[in-house]
Amino acid sequence: xxxxxxxxLCFSLYSTQHAxxxxxxxxxxxxxxxxxxxxxxxxxxxxxxxxxxxxxxxLLLETNTLTPLLKRMEAAGLVTRKRDSRDERQVRVHLxxxxxxxxxxxxxxxxxxxxxxxxxxxxxAALRDQLNTMRETMRAKT
Amino acid sequence: xxxxxxxxLCFSLYSTQHAxxxxxxxxxxxxxxxxxxxxxxxxxxxxxxxxxxxxxxxLLLETNTLTPLLKRMEAAGLVTRKRDSRDERQVRVHLxxxxxxxxxxxxxxxxxxxxxxxxxxxxxAALRDQLNTMRETMRAKT
DNA sequence: CACGATTCTATCGTATGCGATACAAATAGC
DNA sequence: GCTATTTGTATCGCATACGATAGAATCGTG
Numbered sequence: 001x002x003x004x005x006x007x008x009l010c011f012s013l014y015s016t017q018h019a020x021x022x023x024x025x026x027x028x029x030x031x032x033x034x035x036x037x038x039x040x041x042x043x044x045x046x047x048x049x050x051x052x053x054x055x056x057x058x059l060l061l062e063t064n065t066l067t068p069l070l071k072r073m074e075a076a077g078l079v080t081r082k083r084d085s086r087d088e089r090q091v092r093v094h095l096x097x098x099x100x101x102x103x104x105x106x107x108x109x110x111x112x113x114x115x116x117x118x119x120x121x122x123x124x125a126a127l128r129d130q131l132n133t134m135r136e137t138m139r140a141k142t
Numbered sequence: 143x144x145x146x147x148x149x150x151l152c153f154s155l156y157s158t159q160h161a162x163x164x165x166x167x168x169x170x171x172x173x174x175x176x177x178x179x180x181x182x183x184x185x186x187x188x189x190x191x192x193x194x195x196x197x198x199x200x201l202l203l204e205t206n207t208l209t210p211l212l213k214r215m216e217a218a219g220l221v222t223r224k225r226d227s228r229d230e231r232q233v234r235v236h237l238x239x240x241x242x243x244x245x246x247x248x249x250x251x252x253x254x255x256x257x258x259x260x261x262x263x264x265x266x267a268a269l270r271d272q273l274n275t276m277r278e279t280m281r282a283k284t
Numbered sequence: 285c286a287c288g289a290t291t292c293t294a295t296c297g298t299a300t301g302c303g304a305t306a307c308a309a310a311t312a313g314c
Numbered sequence: 315g316c317t318a319t320t321t322g323t324a325t326c327g328c329a330t331a332c333g334a335t336a337g338a339a340t341c342g343t344g
Contacts, residue, residue, distance in 0.1 A: 207331050
């Protein structure tokens with residue numbers, strides 16, 4: 001009697017995350033966005049003009065992931081990347097007009113995703129909080 | 143007042159899955175395994191000699207992911223891939239001696255991951271079931 | 285039994301993620 | 315004020331993931 005993937009929490013997390021990105025696909029594809037790009041835009045809609053490292057801190061991604069991602073978004077006309085004149089090491093990421101306009105074009109996305117999950121708002125919030133707690137526990141044990 | 147990634151369930155799922163793989167890394171790296179490779183082995187330990195498509199059905203991965211993954215595992219000496227003589231379209235995946243031996247070498251991994259999560263067994267099972275339910279709901283809405 | 289449809293796996297192209305490393309700019313000591 | 319260290323990004327290599335497509339083997343139907 002061996003444990004199979006279906007019994008493992010890690011697999012539930014892994015496969016549900018895949019299903020989540022698949023659920024976002026029909027919502028984001030018409031906008032020409034991938035899920036990580038949508039996350040970056042969501043971060044910038046809240047707080048524009050961040051440094052690459054600050055975005056990484058919020059999204060828990062390294063620069064080796066963010067730099068190419070941001071370059072693709074720059075090529076797509078969603079953001080600009082400019083070296084800070086005060087400190088030439090830093091790169092500031094700003095939304096373009098098109099990047100800002102995307103917020104309205106994507107206004108229906110959260111609702112669409114919520115429906116896809118089949119969860120109520122309280123259930124969603126509870127699951128989110130459990131996941132966040134578990135994530136922080138795992139991150140602390142470095 | 144715009145929603146930021148920290149408030150979004152999707153981001154909790156996304157970032158917790160990354161943290162999960164990071165938590166597995168110190169457990170799997172000494173064995174020379176990646177997390178998806180560990181999943182494939184877990185599936186085969188339960189049920190060896192599966193077809194590529196059957197593994198994909200259990201792990202919810204497509205052949206365009208599994209084929210290169212299995213080839214790397216074959217190169218690493220963990221599995222063999224053989225065309226079925228009955229039906230040459232099918233490829234059977236079998237554990238090698240080394241692949242079977244890995245089950246003992248990895249015996250401490252579940253315990254190590256459980257500790258990293260900081261969850262009790264009942265909490266883990268409850269979270270797993272919530273995630274599975276949500277995943278199946280999302281997958282059904284294709 | 286011929287042959288189009290279906291099945292099963294593989295290949296190709298693109299987009300993440302991350303470890304290791306590189307490199308330039310800024311800072312800290314002495 | 316000069317250099318060793320630190321900081322902030324970027325680059326490189328490798329391993330997933332997946333949509334689209336290809337290609338071979340088998341099946342179904344007349």
